[in-house]
Amino acid sequence: MSDSLGSLQGWSLEQRIRRRLLVAFASLWVLSSAVALYVVEDETAEVLDSALQEVGQRLLVLPESALRDGEQDALFMAIGTHEESVVYQVYGPTGAMDLHSHQAPAAPLDPDTRDGFRDVRGWHVLTLNRSDGKRRIQVAETRKHRVQLFSRILFWLVGSLAFVLPLASVALAVILRQGFHALAPAHAELSGRSADDRRPLSTEGAPxxxxxxxxxxxxxxxxxxxxxxxxxxxxxxxxxxxxxxxxxxxxxxxxxxxxxxxxxxxxxxxxxxxxxxxxxxxxxxxxxxxxxxSGATLRREPVDLVVVARLVVEEFPEAIGSERLRIEVSGHPAEVVGDIDAIAVALRNLIENALKHGGKDAWVTVLVEDGAIYVVDDGPGVPAELAGQAGTPVRTRHHRRGRIGAGSGDHQRHRPAGRRTPRATVADRRQPGVRGDPAVLSRRAERGA
Missing domain, CATH: 1.10.287 (Helix Hairpins)
Structure with a gap:
């Protein structure tokens, strides 16, 4: 069962379609080659038989002077050394051979003297008799010649598939990839969405x-x-x-x-x-x-992070009184575009977590610096294997060096304050403590955001 499941993993639809199309293409090619060979063989045999008949008819009407020279023996035609596929024999009224090609056998090609085509001892023989009975000719073609001819035709019909098939594979790969590009818009739209974007996918232009x-x-x-x-x-x-x-x-x-x-x-x-x-x-x-x-009522308006930080810090009078909580401002003016309530929620949660999990003697600093708010404490820190999990929805971790997570609070920290995903990190420094970065938003004024 596991083998069958493993075989289904990681397979390519494009490759599977291409293989099946190539198998179908090759099968159809072989089938069409067989049909073509059958038709070509029939038509070629008819043409070759017609050529034999033409040679026989010419020999039937040759004058007697072309067959014998006085009382000499039968003549034969010898035109150099070459391989003949067609031979002939001409017989006189007495049945003696008057003329034959140089590679024709001495014995009759076909013992049967009736008109017509017959296959005899590796020869395809045509026998013709003149109407007055004074001449008979036999014209023959070797069966080997016809077999070689049809084998060569079959070779080029089927053998060319070895050249066409790789070209077809490349062409199919290009065509299929272009076809699968129709999936690209849907993939790009899905991969570029935020987690809370639940708009339907566009179907315009899709096949x-x-x-x-x-x-x-x-x-x-x-x-x-x-x-x-x-x-x-x-x-x-x-x-x-x-x-x-x-x-x-x-x-x-x-x-x-x-x-x-x-x-x-x-x-x-x-x-x-x-x-x-x-x-x-x-x-x-x-x-x-x-x-x-829900994001239904999130606003995008200029927000002074210094003001937000001071308002949120003032909600922890006990920590301020015991000097466990303080605020520092440095860098350029920290005005961003976002939702002041959402930023306050995230910042309040970070401060609560730092005060609660940093230790009873840990101090917490809210640092407003260059368009970002950092919450830093000098507690025991976050283990490296858990730092990447901070902010995961409804996650609570306990560790001997401390614990991170506060259910819904961590989830809030990863939500955008202006409907765009901010950078939210938990960085364990070299010295004890944790720095939490709840939001980095675009600047409205000096950077033209």
Missing amino acids: DELQPWLASVNGLIARVGSLVDMERIAAAETAHELRTPLAAARAQAQRLLDVTTEETARRHAEALVRQLDRLTRVATRLLQVARIE
């Missing part, structure tokens, strides 16, 4: 044979798009529905905290408030993910 395939692909894209939309809608609705009861529960927990004076009960109430705040953040993040994934 009829490709239309069903394109229709199936477009149907699949539509079904996948419907499933993704349903998933996003469900996540957004779930998160939205959770926010109201979570807000009510937090209000009740906060009220309980305000009216409770017993120390143990207050600690439990504070823990409850923190957990409710965490659930609220998770629900908010789900809404953000659904919004970024």
Whole structure:
């Protein structure tokens, strides 16, 4: 079973079609050669028989003086040394041989004296008798000559296939490759799309044979798009529905905290408030993910990355107070074109991951430099084998040197802030720590983007 599956892997449709066409071409060539040989043999035999009849008729009307010279023996025609394929014999009224070609045998070519063609001892013999009975001629052609003639015809009919077949193979390869170029537009359109581009493939200009395939692909894209939309809608609705009861529960927990004076009960109430705040953040993040994934409301407008960085950093007052989080600005003005909310979501997630997974004593620096935002920490770093997996959707990795991933957060980091894919990297430096680059966007002013 595995052998049969392996034999189906890596095969070329172009080569398979070319081989089959060449086999069909060669088979048809041999078949047509056989038919042609049959027709040529029949027509050639008729022509050769007609030539024998013409020679015999000329010999029948020769004058007697051309046959004998007085009382001499029978004459024979000798024109140098050459190979004769046709010989003749001329007999007089007494049955004696009066004239013969120099390679004609002494015995009669055909013992039968009746008119007509007969094959006798390797000869194809024609016998003709004059109407007055005074002369009989026999004209013959060797069977070997006819066999050689037809063999040569067959050789050139079939043998030429050895020259034509390689040329046909090259021609078929060129024609098939040109034909398969009809797939190039669909391939280029698919390979050049982003992951969230679910537009149907264009069928304009595609051949009829490709239309069903394109229709199936477009149907699949539509079904996948419907499933993704349903998933996003469900996540957004779930998160939205959770926010109201979570807000009510937090209000009740906060009220309980305000009216409770017993120390143990207050600690439990504070823990409850923190957990409710965490659930609220998770629900908010789900809404953000659904919004970024859909791209329906993403805006393209000038964004000052310094302002975005400062606003997001201010959302972590505890880290700022303990000097674990700081912001640095260097380089040229960092104005880009994008969606400020999407950039803020990605940056907020990077800062949260750095504070959470970098270690309790790690410091985190948000660096705005030359049109990009970097989040750098001095934690234990990311192993090389895991750095390439950072940002994979819903991926969590644990390692003794640290852990990376935060579910939906990492997924957000790889989404474009302006509907174009940014560069998002996790670089493990020589010294401890990790630098995360959430977005590199085109500049609007100084570079004319």
